[in-house]
Amino acid sequence: xxxxxxxxxxxxxxxxxxxxxxxxxxxxxxxxxxxxxxxxxxxxxxxxxxxxxxxxxxxxxxxxxxxxxxxxxxxxxxxxxxxxxxxxxxxxxxxxxxxxxxxxxxxxxxxxxxxxxxxxxxxxxxxxxxxxxxxxxxxxxxxxxxxxxxxxxxxxxxxxxxxxxxxxxxxxxxxxxxxxxxxxxxxxxxxxxxxxxxxxxxxxxxxxxxxxxxxxxxxxxxxxxxxxxxxxxxxxxxxxxxxxxxxxxxxxxxxxxxxxxxxxxxxxxxxxxxxxxxxxxxxxxxxxxxxxxxxxxxxxxxxxxxxxxxxxxxxxxxxxxxxxxxxxxxxxxxxxxxxxxxxxxxxxxxxxxxxxxxxxxxxxxxxxxxxxxxxxxxxxxxxxxxxxxxxxxxxxxxxxxxxxxxxxxxxxxxxxxxxxxxxxxxxxxxxxxxxxxxxxxxxxxxxxxxxxxxxxxxxxxxxxxxxxxxxxxxxxxxxxxxxxxxxxxxxxxxxxxxxxxxxxxxxxxxxxxxxxxxxxxxxxxxxxxxxxxxxxxxxxxxxxxxxxxxxxxxxxxxxxxxxxxxxxxxxxxxxxxxxxxxxxxxxxxxxxxxxxxxxxxxxxxxxx
Numbered sequence: 001x002x003x004x005x006x007x008x009x010x011x012x013x014x015x016x017x018x019x020x021x022x023x024x025x026x027x028x029x030x031x032x033x034x035x036x037x038x039x040x041x042x043x044x045x046x047x048x049x050x051x052x053x054x055x056x057x058x059x060x061x062x063x064x065x066x067x068x069x070x071x072x073x074x075x076x077x078x079x080x081x082x083x084x085x086x087x088x089x090x091x092x093x094x095x096x097x098x099x100x101x102x103x104x105x106x107x108x109x110x111x112x113x114x115x116x117x118x119x120x121x122x123x124x125x126x127x128x129x130x131x132x133x134x135x136x137x138x139x140x141x142x143x144x145x146x147x148x149x150x151x152x153x154x155x156x157x158x159x160x161x162x163x164x165x166x167x168x169x170x171x172x173x174x175x176x177x178x179x180x181x182x183x184x185x186x187x188x189x190x191x192x193x194x195x196x197x198x199x200x201x202x203x204x205x206x207x208x209x210x211x212x213x214x215x216x217x218x219x220x221x222x223x224x225x226x227x228x229x230x231x232x233x234x235x236x237x238x239x240x241x242x243x244x245x246x247x248x249x250x251x252x253x254x255x256x257x258x259x260x261x262x263x264x265x266x267x268x269x270x271x272x273x274x275x276x277x278x279x280x281x282x283x284x285x286x287x288x289x290x291x292x293x294x295x296x297x298x299x300x301x302x303x304x305x306x307x308x309x310x311x312x313x314x315x316x317x318x319x320x321x322x323x324x325x326x327x328x329x330x331x332x333x334x335x336x337x338x339x340x341x342x343x344x345x346x347x348x349x350x351x352x353x354x355x356x357x358x359x360x361x362x363x364x365x366x367x368x369x370x371x372x373x374x375x376x377x378x379x380x381x382x383x384x385x386x387x388x389x390x391x392x393x394x395x396x397x398x399x400x401x402x403x404x405x406x407x408x409x410x411x412x413x414x415x416x417x418x419x420x421x422x423x424x425x426x427x428x429x430x431x432x433x434x435x436x437x438x439x440x441x442x443x444x445x446x447x448x449x450x451x452x453x454x455x456x457x458x459x460x461x462x463x464x465x466x467x468x469x470x471x472x473x474x475x476x477x478x479x480x481x482x483x484x485x486x487x488x489x490x491x492x493x494x495x496x497x498x499x500x501x502x503x504x505x506x507x508x509x510x511x512x513x514x515x516x517x518x519x520x521x522x523x524x525x526x527x528x529x530x531x532x533x534x535x536x537x538x539x540x541x542x543x544x545x546x547x548x549x550x551x552x553x554x555x556x557x558x559x560x561x562x563x564x565x566x567x568x569x570x571x572x573x574x575x576x577x578x579x580x581x582x583x584x585x586x587x588x589x590x591x592x593x594x595x596x597x598x599x600x601x602x603x604x605x606x607x608x
Contacts, residue, residue, distance in 0.1 A: 092358050093301035095389060096374045100381035103299050103308070109350055110296040111312045113251070116258060116347070117285050118319035119340035122434060124227070124552075125448060126327035126336060128220045129202045129438045133213050135161045135191035159214035160188040190214070201445075203331030210271045219271070224435070224552035226275045230282025232545020238287040239538050242294055246364075248356040251291035252348065254284040259344030266337045298357040306522055310463050313518055317459070320434075320452025328445040365393035405532045406539060415527050416536065418579050423540040425576030426520055427547035429482060429569050430513050432554050433506065436565065439555045440506060441499050450503075451510045458514035471523045476580040478516030483573030485509030490566035513573070527583065 096102065134146055135155045144152070153161040196208040206212055212220050242250045261281040268274045296312055297305045323340060330336045358373045370391055378385050406416040434451060438444045465474055489505040492498040521537070528536035557564035 090301055090359070091391070092362065092370070092374060095383075095385060096358075096377035097381040097383050098302050099300050099304040099308075100377075100383070102377040102380040103304070105380075106299050106354060107296040107308050107312070109354060110251075110292045111315050112350075113255060113288050113292040113347060114312065114315040115319045115322075116262070116340065116344045117289050118316050119323050119343070120258075120262065120281055120285055121227070121231070121431075122320060122323055122448070123327075123336060123340060124224045125435060125437050125444065126202075126205070126323075127333040128206050128224060129444065131200060131202055131205060131207045132197035133194045133207070134158045136193040136195050154188060155191070157214075158191075158194070160190055163187055163189040201328075201331065201443075203333075205333050209333065221552040221556070223271075223275055223278055225549055226279040227282040228545075228548035228551060230279040230284075231286045232282075232542070232548055234283040234286035235290070235541035235545055236538065238290040241287070242291045243360075246356055247291050247295040247298065247360055248351075248354060250287060251295060251354075252351050254287035254291060255344060256348055257284040258288055259341060259348060262337065262341030262344060266334055266341060295354070295357050298359045306526075307463070310459070310518060310522060313459055314456070317452040317455035317514075320455070321449045324445045324448040324452070327448075362391060362393065367391050367393065403535065403539060406536055412529075412532075415583060416539065418582050419524055419527075419536070419540050420543040421579045422520065422576050423524075424543040424547045425479070425572045425579075426513070426517055427544040428551065428554075429479075429486075429509075429573050429576070430517050431548060431551045432565075432569050433510055433513065435551055436555050439558055439565070440503070442503055447503060447506075450507055454507050454511040455514040458511045459518045462515040462518040466519060466522070470585045471519055471526070472580060472583055472585040475516055475519045475523055476577045478512045478519065479573050479577035479580065481512040482509045482516065483570045483577065485512060486566050486570040486573060490563045490570060493566060494562045509569075509573075523583075 134150055135153060135158060137144060137149050141149065150156070150158070155161045191214070194211055194213055206220055206223060210216075210219075238250070238254075258281065261277050261284065265274065265277050265281070268277060293309060293312055296308050300308050323336075326339045327336050330339060355373045355376075356369065358370045361370045361373070374391075375385065405412070407413045434448075437447045437451065440447060462474075462478075485505045485508040489502050489509065492502040492505065495502075524537060524540060525533055554565055554568070557568060
């Protein structure tokens with residue numbers, strides 16, 4: 001009979017399990033004595049446990065697959081490192097398949113919700129693009145060349161002109177009359193209206209629609225900031241709402257609201273209402289992202305959770321390329337808004353295809369609904385269900401976790417502070433590059449499409465490499481390389497003949513920071529213990545939200561000094577790479593190790 005480690009609840013102190021660590025660090029920690037664990041009840045609540053030497057009988061595999069185990073039995077693991085969450089499976093996965101055609105179809109459909117999200121967050125690149133402008137010419141001088149008009153009106157900065165000029169003395173000639181005298185005693189007054197360049201491949205933007213120039217130019221950044229403020233706020237509350245009302249319910253409520261707000265922006269003519277709608281749009285968009293990602297992850301189990309979460313990112317770069325093409329074809333912020341709002345209508349019909357998370361339903365005790373989903377998925381996957389399988393609602397724990405749990409031990413304090421800095425840095429640099437494409441020079445449509453294109457191999461390469469090597473050094477390398485690329489771009493700033501080289505360095509930076517952005521959520525979730533994983537990731541989202549709020553204002557740095565923006569991104573990237581060094585490494589197991597672990601744990605108890 002295999003010898004097992006029994007876990008009890010006799011330890012009054014709440015100490016959390018350590019995640020999967022490198023063998024060296026694990027051995028160092030083991031010298032100090034047994035590591036108290038914190039396992040998950042089926043409700044997702046933690047229970048303090050300590051290791052003992054009690055043995056328990058082996059449970060036959062078929063019996064395991066048919067009946068969920070109690071929390072105590074689910075904690076019993078045969079010869080397995082207690083922190084080995086990656087291979088954690090459950091009865092639902094045993095019944096309908098851990099990953100099959102059904103899970104593939106559902107997760108691909110859920111990834112489509114990333115498309116309108118990406119459209120909305122990157123639309124400001126084109127909708128808020130700068131335009132060449134000048135003070136409005138009088139009706140009788142509409143044909144006067146703009147350069148001559150600026151000279152005649154004294155409008156050097158395009159924000160002020162001379163007051164009280166008798167424009168009848170000037171005509172639409174290409175040169176000033178010989179008897180024209182510039183007023184010497186006139187004062188400059190602010191222009192009331194402006195005209196805009198029409199042949200600039202930008203078209204109608206927020207700037208030309210609401211005259212967001214001169215003293216009102218900052219309102220473009222405010223409009224972007226309102227959307228990102230909504231994203232930051234939604235990131236805090238969406239997790240709670242998803243847990244309370246269900247992943248599918250929150251996903252589709254948010255998707256419907258996202259579609260309504262997106263199409264409302266198309267017909268909105270008031271700038272104040274436009275700001276409000278942008279904030280609401282950001283609020284529901286992040287809820288779509290969060291609920292869809294959690295739902296996709298909960299359709300699978302074991303190692304497939306990481307994979308499902310990562311390839312959920314693939315629609316992002318494709319969406320960046322699509323919206324750059326739409327913006328080029330429409331060249332009008334309203335028509336572009338209509339184009340990016342319409343796809344949400346079709347996604348709402350997926351309500352009739354995508355089911356609720358069976359694991360969330362089981363926690364809520366809705367057994368009949370869980371059975372229907374399992375039977376449908378098993379049939380689609382070609383699996384035969386046992387005739388007598390049983391599903392038992394999990395026990396509901398009374399313990400809750402809050403933000404303070406992230407600082408209960410030196411280990412948690414270290415990784416929490418590090419991840420707060422890293423998430424802030426990653427979002428500042430990633431979106432600092434994306435949302436400032438129009439200020440880097442060159443063709444904004446081509447630059448944005450290239451930025452999306454380089455992200456596809458970045459995600460693929462990151463997904464492959466992290467299965468072969470540890471995440472720590474790869475993650476550190478992506479941030480450092482992004483900083484080096486931004487530094488090289490800063491060196492070439494202001495040199496028109498080296499614009500192609502600057503764009504090349506920017507694309508290199510986008511490639512490396514995109515790879516890091518793929519690794520970051522996986523690495524974060526892996527290092528946080530299971531019971532406080534949602535709390536940890538939610539806290540990291542707050543730091544990310546602060547970075548998002550600051551992102552629209554980064555473009556103002558170029559008005560102070562041309563090298564400041566890229567220099568700042570360089571400094572933050574290198575800082576983020578340095579902070580990663582303080583995080584523990586995660587272990588990488590070979591195929592042989594995985595096979596041995598699989599054979600040793602075939603009789604291990606499983607939990608939802």
